[in-house]
Amino acid sequence: MAPRTRIHTSVLAVRTLLNPPDIPISALLRARSIPNQRLVKALGISSTFVSDDPGVHDNFTREAKVLITAVSAKDGWSRLVDVAETCVNRFLQAESLEYATFVQSVTLSIVLAGLLGTDIENLDPADVAFVTKAINDRWAQSKSSTALTTEVLDRINHHIIRWVPDRTNPLNLIIPAYETMWRVAAIAVVYSNRNCQLRNAFMSYNENPTDDQFRAIANEGTGAQPSVEAIISEVLRLHPPTRHITRAVVVPWWKRPFVPSIDVADVEAAQKSLVFGSDPESFNPMRFHASRSAPKRDQLYAFGHGKLKCVAASWAPPAAAVIIAKIMAKLDGVAFTLQEGPHIGKREGWEGWSIARVQ
DSSP: OOOOEEEEOSHHHHHHHHSOTTOOHHHHHHHHHTGGGHHHHHHOOOSTTTOOOHHHHHHHHHHHHHHHHHHHSHHHHHHHHHHHHHHHHHHTTSSOOBHHHHHHHHHHHHIIIIISOOOGGGOOHHHHHHHHHHHHHHHHHHTSSOOOOHHHHHHHHHHHHHHSTTSSSTHHHHHHHHHHHHHHHHHHHHHHHHOHHHHHHHHHHHHOOSHHHHHOOBSOGGGOBOOHHHHHHHHHHHSOSSOEEEEEOOOOGGGGGGSOSEEEEEHHHHTTSGGGOSOTTSOOGGGGSTTSOSOOGGGOOTTOOGGGSOTTTTTHHHHHHHHHHHHHHHOSSSSEEEEOOSSOOSSSOOTTOEEEEOO
16 A cells, blocks of 8 residues: 655644654654665665664764764864865866766765775776766665666675775765765855855865855855855755655554555755745845844754754765865866756756866
8 A cells, every 4th residue: 555645844844743742762763764764775774764773873873973073173174175176186087077977976985085084096987986876876766666686786885895895884874975965066066156256155165164264254235245154055945955854654553544654844845935035946045144034054954853863964064065165166167167957956857967178
């Protein structure tokens, strides 16, 4: 029997679904893990996203926090910035500069080399491009009735284990970092390439990738330049990489005929509501300016909400901004330029977009 679905579209309903009062963590994990079982077969994940075991959740959270703390410290952050620049330069030398493949490859390589210690020299561009495309395809296929063979997953893991030999199932950590980040970066680059104020914000961050610069708003009044933080927040609002968050409704058997079996938080709809201003369908980072009465970043739901909110929710936006800044520094119209396709993509839909070498 097909699951009966209840969709929540208001900000309040989304908040309540993602952070229900007086629900133990074990029940929250179970409600999350049931709809995510498709990812076990698609990508071989065994992390807290597909498990209702509080021990698995605690171990994953602890491991993720250790990695984030290491790359947030001064030396670790400087190394991450250097890794990002090296990866951008490396993949600009690739034969094909199809835009989505480029951003995916750069992002995955930064996650591998910057977070997990992979030697960049071991990241062959053809192998990286294969893994990013395969992850993308497997994720999309997991949402359909397409039969998933183990052959492609075996090839993915062949490369991943070679790159990260000292961890059990590295995809548990790689997927949540990579999957969200590449799309945020791809979309933010598009908007910043179209607008000199946004470009300037990222150029300033490229020169000085600090917390203060991340939040800095240049000028005031009508000529104000939005902060990098505001630009990232607006990308997360208008183009949330996680558009829908699904929870199973776990009730006794005798109640099942009377209640939905799936609850869906429609993050995309909630973040396009009038709560975010009178122009919620337009891209306007200045809505996050402190002088405005619009909601702040902690009222966005792209990273979830409540006890199961993404552990990297504070770290990921500045890290994505580093990737964006390094790409924007190269799209200067002198060496490289961005050729636009018909429309901004999501996980898919980037046909026609490319990075062109200026002759």
